[in-house]
Amino acid sequence: MAEAPEAVVNLVGVEKHFGAVRALAGVDFAIGKGECIGLVGHNGAGKSTLMHILAGTLQPTAGRIVIGGRQEEAYSVARAKMLGVRCVFQELSLCPNLNVAENTRVNHQSLRGIGWRKRAAALIGAKLDEIFPDHGIDADDIVSDLSLGKRQMVEVARAFTVTDEPLEVVILDEPTSSLDAETAGQLLAFVRRFVESGGSVILISHLLGEILDNADRIVVMRDGKVAAGNAASAFDRTKLVAAMGGAETHHKAQHRDSEARKEGPVRVRARPRQQTDGTELVAHEGQVIGLAGLAGHGQTDLLLSVFGAAGSRGKQGVEVNGPIALVAGDRQTDGIFQQWSISLNIGIRSLKRLRQGVLISSRREAELAEEWRKRIGIRTPDMNNNILSLSGGNQQKALFARALGSDAEIILMDDPMRGVDIGTKLEVYDLIRQEAAAGRTFLWYTTETDELDHCDRVYVFRGGRIVAKLNRGELTEEKVIHSSFSETAQ
Amino acid sequence: MSVEAVERRAPRAGAAGRARMLRSMLPAVSLAIVLLAIAWLNPRAISYFGFNLMLNLAIPIALATIAQMFIIAVNELDLSIGTFVGFVGCVTATWLRDAPLVGILILIGSIGIYALLGALIHLRNLPSIVVTLGMSFVWQGLAVLLLPKPGGKAPEWLSAIAGYKPPFIPLPIIAAILIALVVHVGLMRTSYGAILRGTGGNATAIGRAGWSLLRIKVTMFALAGLFGVLSGMTLIGITTSADANIGNGYTLLAIAGVILGGGEFVGGRVSPVGAVIGALTLALAASPLLTFMKIPPDWQVAANGIILIIVLAARVLISRRER
Numbered sequence: 001m002a003e004a005p006e007a008v009v010n011l012v013g014v015e016k017h018f019g020a021v022r023a024l025a026g027v028d029f030a031i032g033k034g035e036c037i038g039l040v041g042h043n044g045a046g047k048s049t050l051m052h053i054l055a056g057t058l059q060p061t062a063g064r065i066v067i068g069g070r071q072e073e074a075y076s077v078a079r080a081k082m083l084g085v086r087c088v089f090q091e092l093s094l095c096p097n098l099n100v101a102e103n104t105r106v107n108h109q110s111l112r113g114i115g116w117r118k119r120a121a122a123l124i125g126a127k128l129d130e131i132f133p134d135h136g137i138d139a140d141d142i143v144s145d146l147s148l149g150k151r152q153m154v155e156v157a158r159a160f161t162v163t164d165e166p167l168e169v170v171i172l173d174e175p176t177s178s179l180d181a182e183t184a185g186q187l188l189a190f191v192r193r194f195v196e197s198g199g200s201v202i203l204i205s206h207l208l209g210e211i212l213d214n215a216d217r218i219v220v221m222r223d224g225k226v227a228a229g230n231a232a233s234a235f236d237r238t239k240l241v242a243a244m245g246g247a248e249t250h251h252k253a254q255h256r257d258s259e260a261r262k263e264g265p266v267r268v269r270a271r272p273r274q275q276t277d278g279t280e281l282v283a284h285e286g287q288v289i290g291l292a293g294l295a296g297h298g299q300t301d302l303l304l305s306v307f308g309a310a311g312s313r314g315k316q317g318v319e320v321n322g323p324i325a326l327v328a329g330d331r332q333t334d335g336i337f338q339q340w341s342i343s344l345n346i347g348i349r350s351l352k353r354l355r356q357g358v359l360i361s362s363r364r365e366a367e368l369a370e371e372w373r374k375r376i377g378i379r380t381p382d383m384n385n386n387i388l389s390l391s392g393g394n395q396q397k398a399l400f401a402r403a404l405g406s407d408a409e410i411i412l413m414d415d416p417m418r419g420v421d422i423g424t425k426l427e428v429y430d431l432i433r434q435e436a437a438a439g440r441t442f443l444w445y446t447t448e449t450d451e452l453d454h455c456d457r458v459y460v461f462r463g464g465r466i467v468a469k470l471n472r473g474e475l476t477e478e479k480v481i482h483s484s485f486s487e488t489a490q
Numbered sequence: 491m492s493v494e495a496v497e498r499r500a501p502r503a504g505a506a507g508r509a510r511m512l513r514s515m516l517p518a519v520s521l522a523i524v525l526l527a528i529a530w531l532n533p534r535a536i537s538y539f540g541f542n543l544m545l546n547l548a549i550p551i552a553l554a555t556i557a558q559m560f561i562i563a564v565n566e567l568d569l570s571i572g573t574f575v576g577f578v579g580c581v582t583a584t585w586l587r588d589a590p591l592v593g594i595l596i597l598i599g600s601i602g603i604y605a606l607l608g609a610l611i612h613l614r615n616l617p618s619i620v621v622t623l624g625m626s627f628v629w630q631g632l633a634v635l636l637l638p639k640p641g642g643k644a645p646e647w648l649s650a651i652a653g654y655k656p657p658f659i660p661l662p663i664i665a666a667i668l669i670a671l672v673v674h675v676g677l678m679r680t681s682y683g684a685i686l687r688g689t690g691g692n693a694t695a696i697g698r699a700g701w702s703l704l705r706i707k708v709t710m711f712a713l714a715g716l717f718g719v720l721s722g723m724t725l726i727g728i729t730t731s732a733d734a735n736i737g738n739g740y741t742l743l744a745i746a747g748v749i750l751g752g753g754e755f756v757g758g759r760v761s762p763v764g765a766v767i768g769a770l771t772l773a774l775a776a777s778p779l780l781t782f783m784k785i786p787p788d789w790q791v792a793a794n795g796i797i798l799i800i801v802l803a804a805r806v807l808i809s810r811r812e813r
Contacts, residue, residue: 077697077699077700078700081699094695095691095692095695095696096692097687097688097691097757097758097759098684098688098758102684102687102688103688105684105685106684106685106688106696106699106701107699111681112682116681141507142507142510145507145510
């Protein structure tokens with residue numbers, strides 16, 4: 001690894017565990033003075049965790065943090081600020097109820113006393129002028145009145161303002177995600193100027209072009225480790241994609257026989273709200289449709305709008321024919337009823353069928369639960385046990401049983417396999433295939449590229465829009481990564 | 491795409507700003523409407539003496555509303571402010587008169603208890619509604635212990651202040667302006683006030699910038715306690731004697747005043763000037779207006795509630811346009 005001679009920050013052997021999950025498995029990471037590092041990686045590769053550790057908002061489980069040649073023992077947000085490490089987090093960290101000047105004050109203890117407002121306004125105004133000429137933002141503007149792009153401009157500019165604390169390293173996590181091409185260009189030009197004057201920047205972006213054009217050195221993360229790190233000139237687009245995990249191109253197993261099947265009636269037709277062209281998602285009877293792309297790029301929103309449109313006909317751009325059920329991804333908050341038994345959790349979607357008069361028949365409920373225990377293989381001695389007595393994978397199976405045991409013809413899946421063991425996954429994949437063959441339609445949002453192999457058609461999302469439609473034959477992981485990171489989509 | 495996008499966004503930001511402007515005008519507009527209605531129904535009420543009479547009880551309500559506003563500004567709610575005002579009233583009418591030093595110590599101590607509640611709510615991450623609901627019974631119980639039946643007497647100096655008649659402008663109006671001005675400068679203009687309000691907007695961001703959220707919560711609750719004490723004392727100065735239940739209605743009046751004044755339950759959006767105006771509107775609409783409308787006292791509480799619903803509904807309509 002080409003290491004800069006004078007390292008401002010040196011992270012050595014950093015590990016971070018969240019329970020059993022290993023987000024970072026021993027990462028070495030160094031930033032030199034006057035260097036711009038591009039940090040790339042797919043979802044869950046550990047980029048954000050690493051940056052949170054550097055910003056002091058997360059404590060590492062193991063490893064050393066060395067800043068300016070000194071090993072930090074009790075590293076914290078306050079300490080990071082004092083040493084001049086600043087971070088612009090991906091989620092906006094402005095106070096929406098305050099104005100731009102007041103938000104600047106939040107980051108600067110020294111802006112106080114008579115006239116602080118004027119000084120804060122001058123400070124942020126000058127920095128905005130410097131980075132984004134013609135920004136059109138007034139220091140008196142309340143942040144909630146600003147567009148998302150302008151909020152991001154304020155946030156970035158604020159990170160570069162200096163009063164009494166030093167400014168050494170700025171972490172920019174997807175700083176251009178809400179900016180248009182022109183302001184993004186202004187920002188990146190400023191980053192280059194800043195770096196040339198001796199500052200250091202860590203640039204995280206899913207726009208590979210931005211990274212290739214602006215970084216001096218590129219670090220690729222994958223599965224909580226540094227997969228590659230070299231001078232930017234040593235990389236090109238293909239090499240980056242390969243290092244990120246697109247290398248093992250999947251040669252798809254035999255196409256399913258269902259491929260030949262004639263397309264049945266349309267079950268779902270939906271257009272994302274931000275879609276400007278005419279592209280829409282179409283799902284026919286018996287199809288498994290994959291929703292891919294980086295996490296949080298509008299897949300869940302689309303599923304929810306489909307789910308919401310089921311009751312009321314003719315919602316904008318969404319057409320749904322048939323009863324619908326959703327398998328939640330975050331099962332603890334959106335899925336299970338923690339106080340209920342397994343059979344109650346399964347039966348809740350099918351109450352109409354389980355009713356006898358005005359009451360719920362406990363016999364029918366038990367029958368339904370028993371049927372699905374056998375079919376989906378929920379491992380429990382008694383379906384009347386509390387749902388929390390099950391392992392995570394089996395809880396997820398219960399949620400699948402809830403959806404599949406109902407009368408729903410369309411099943412929406414919101415990345416349901418997160419944190420599920422491989423054995424369970426394989427069982428559920430089989431079940432999905434069977435049910436699809438029986439005529440059910442699946443809309444399947446997944447962050448695991450392998451799972452897309454089970455889909456008849458995949459739509460890749462970026463920035464709330466569908467940017468690619470890949471039929472089964474043309475689906476490769478590389479193509480999915482390419483389109484998720486594409487910049488022409490803007 | 492880029493230029494077009496910016497142009498398309500600009501008018502929307504302007505529209506949001508206008509709607510917010512409109513909404514911030516709403517408290518003043520509702521107060522004006524109530525005043526006009528009173529003037530129309532009974533022109534004689536619009537006079538020095540009339541205002542003194544009509545707005546007399548508005549000042550304790552305004553102070554309690556400000557107390558509630560500090561709590562709401564950090565996304566909490568105080569259900570005990572009413573009984574706290576009652577408790578302070580009982581202390582004022584007994585200890586503060588008979589043994590001023592003990593009385594002062596009790597009142598300072600009660601502000602300290604408010605500060606501790608803030609710390610407890612923050613550190614244990616408890617819902618403020620539950621904690622303050624519990625405290626409301628504590629304050630009520632203490633008030634009953636002090637004054638089992640209505641009585642006591644306000645200290646002379648307090649009655650003298652409350653009875654002072656300045657030239658030209660009635661005392662309640664001067665007091666209202668003073669309260670609004672002091673709190674506005676303190677919360678809306680000072681640099682630490684921005685941090686206090688920011689906590690209601692995005693507590694994580696404030697914490698990440700290195701501010702102590704504990705200190706912020708404690709400050710806000712202590713301020714609420716301070717204004718609760720001021721409210722109770724003014725109330726006794728005006729009524730001259732106390733009753734353990736004297737402040738019970740204030741809890742809901744204070745919440746209504748904050749909301750009427752343009753505040754919101756979450757998000758740190760509060761307005762001290764609006765809150766004072768909201769409290770004045772409520773006080774005027776509560777009895778003078780309804781009496782002039784010849785609505786029997788039995789129906790006045792319900793009529794007051796309906797006025798509140800109408801004003802708040804108007805606000806919701808304006809807020810909806812904002813989106």
